[in-house]
Amino acid sequence: VRLHYVYPYPHVDKLIPLMADGKILPYLDIPFQHASPDILKNMRRPAHAEKVLERVHKWREQCPEIAVRSTFITGFPGETEKDFDILLDFLREAQLDRVGAFTYSAVEGAAANNLPGAVPEEVKEERLERFMEVQAEISAARLGNMIGKELEVLVDAAGDGQSIARSYRDAPEIDGEVLIDGVELPVGEFAKVKVTHADEHDLWAELM
The missing domain is CATH 2.40.50.140 (Nucleic acid-binding proteins)
Known part of the structure; x- marks a missing residue:
């Protein structure tokens, strides 16, 4: 059993020792979505990327075998180039094993539809491409570390x-x-x- 789409509440930390002991599969899928405090606030998600990084590092200290997966959104309303750079910096620091990403698209009835600063489609796509290029390098390095195992x-x-x-x-x-x-x-x-x-x-x- 793999744990998918787990919201990063503090109780998640209690699962890591169980993974290290072989009682739960060491795989964790947590949709971080973004890393910029401003964008996370607009998403109505906890805006503490630094704490997230600390927790990811701690999980790996407790359970070196853990595979961490996440998903992210590019082009959320109001996302500036600075916000996107924060996201890329987070990605490089977190060194996640598996990552999925997609561009923001309006959902009927969603509060985000009314936020200012709509990002042009071509910018969303360009940022997604840059995001995936960075993650491809990370993924190649992390999978390369598996050689010989x-x-x-x-x-x-x-x-x-x-x-x-x-x-x-x-x-x-x-x-x-x-x-x-x-x-x-x-x-x-x-x-x-x-x-x-x-x-x-x-x-x-x-x-x-």
């Missing part, structure tokens, strides 16, 4: 001399995959593998 994976599919699997770090359909070349393993079974190389999305491994 041993993992237990669950096989999702097999064919054409390859098996497609997932580790505890990979939620289905939204995260990456572990690709095992040269062998077709039974779907639905677990296997022990050793990571041989990586890119910004996926891992490649060999059967042990």
